[in-house]
Structures are given as C-alpha cells and as structure tokens.
C-alpha cells in the first residue's frame with residue numbers, strides 16, 4: 518500500500534502504485550480542473566519547443582498541448598494511467614516512457630519539462646526529489662525550463678497530527694481526503710475516499726512535502742535558477758497568502 522499508516526520504506530517506493538489505485542477514478546475526479554490557464558502558461562514558456570511531462574498520466578495537460586501544435590513526450594510510472602491516455606484522441610501519438618521520472622530518460626533537448634499537481638511530493642525522499650531535479654535538467658536544452666505545480670505545506674491545518682478535508686461535494690459523488698502528518702520527516706500520508714453512486718474507492722498516496730525554498734535549493738543543486746514563481750496558472754504573483762505555487766526554474770543558456 519502506498520499510503521495510510523503502513524510503515525514507510527523509501528527504498529520500496531513503487532512509481533506504479535498511485536496509478537493502480539487512482540486510474541479508475543482519475544478523470545472523473547479531475548473533470549472540474551480546467552486545464553486552460555495551465556496550457557496557456559505552458560505554451561508561453563515553451564516558445565514552440567518540445568515538452569516532456571513527468572507524470573503525464575491520462576493526458577489532461579499533454580493532449581491539449583499537443584493539439585495546440587507542440588511536440589509532447591511523457592514519462593509515467595503507471596501503465597494503467599498511460600492506457601487511459603492511449604484511448605483518447607491523439608493519445609496514441611505521444612511517446613511515453615514507463616518508469617520513475619527521477620531516473621529514466623525520454624530525451625535531452627526539451628524546451629520545457631513539466632511536473633504538475635503536486636507530483637514532486639510523490640517521490641519518497643529528499644534524495645529522490647533532488648534526483649528528479651537533476652533528471653529534469655538533463656532533459657533540458659540550454660535555456661530550457663522546469664515547471665513544478667505544488668501546494669505550500671500547511672501544517673496548521675492538522676490537529677493532533679490528522680486532518681479531514683472535503684475536496685469535492687456533489688449530489689452524485691463526494692471526495693474526502695484523510696491525512697496524517699509526520700513533521701519530523703516532512704511526510705503526509707493520505708487516503709482519498711471517493712464515494713460515487715453507491716461505490717467507494719480508496720486512493721492512498723504518500724507525500725514527502727517541501728517548502729518552495731527547499732525546492733529552489735534542489736534546483737540549484739541541479740544547475741538551475743528560479744525564473745518565475747506564481748500562485749496559480751493564471752500567473753497571480755506568489756505572496757504571503759499563497760497556498761500553492763507554480764515555480765519555473767531555468768537552465769542557463771550555453772553562453773551564460
């Protein structure tokens with residue numbers, strides 16, 4: 518099990534685990550997440566160059582980027598998630614490497630590498646997250662950019678180390694997130710509970726969370742510098758009240 522209160526073993530990390538639990542419900546649970554602003558921002562950042570998406574999933578961002586004319590590649594640990602991408606129009610044409618995005622290679626001349634929806638935290642340790650930044654940098658051409666979407670840790674939301682958060686409330690389906698915090702190791706164990714028309718799915722996920730400043734240091738270790746930080750894909754400036762961030766780190770141009 519990837520989440521819940523099972524003892525945590527970073528060495529046993531399985532990049533396919535999330536998709537095994539999440540694939541069945543993923544598109545329904547993310548149907549309300551309009552990708553338009555993300556796609557506009559990524560289009561602007563890519564300047565027409567090729568894009569690799571780490572954790573491409575079912576193609577929520579990759580397919581509209583490809584439809585707007587970009588060359589898009591992906592890496593994903595989950596064959597189940599990629600099978601859903603393949604079933605969609607245009608999904609067969611996107612090259613995808615199945616494997617862990619902290620280590621596998623999909624090329625080395627990308628203008629943009631993208632890691633959306635907090636998936637940097639799916640990596641089980643600081644070491645694995647640093648490896649991911651280094652891998653992103655290896656995928657980029659000089660001047661290329663690595664874009665990460667992530668929440669800002671909110672340890673104040675927890676009482677006695679636990680929190681229950683309604684994520685979606687609809688007549689036909691409800692999604693709750695039940696979480697336990699381990700501040701000493703910057704870990705949050707969650708199980709999402711999706712109740713829909715008489716069926717219940719449990720989607721466990723571990724997070725090794727980090728503050729933006731720690732991610733900046735990981736980027737620095739990988740030879741990249743912060744270029745932009747916004748609080749959302751609409752590019753609202755990041756400030757004291759921001760609960761999430763879109764961060765863009767840049768690899769230096771050759772002649773820098």
Ligand SMILES: C[S@@+](CC[C@H](N)C(=O)[O-])C[C@H]1O[C@@H](n2cnc3c(N)ncnc32)[C@H](O)[C@@H]1O
Nearest residue numbers: 532536572573574577593594595598617618639
């Ligand atoms: C929350 S989904 C995001 C999917 C897509 N990027 C989107 O925006 O809808 C996270 C995706 O990352 C994949 N994933 C998680 N950890 C991974 C890892 N270490 N290596 C490769 N893929 C991973 C999961 O299988 C899943 O498809």
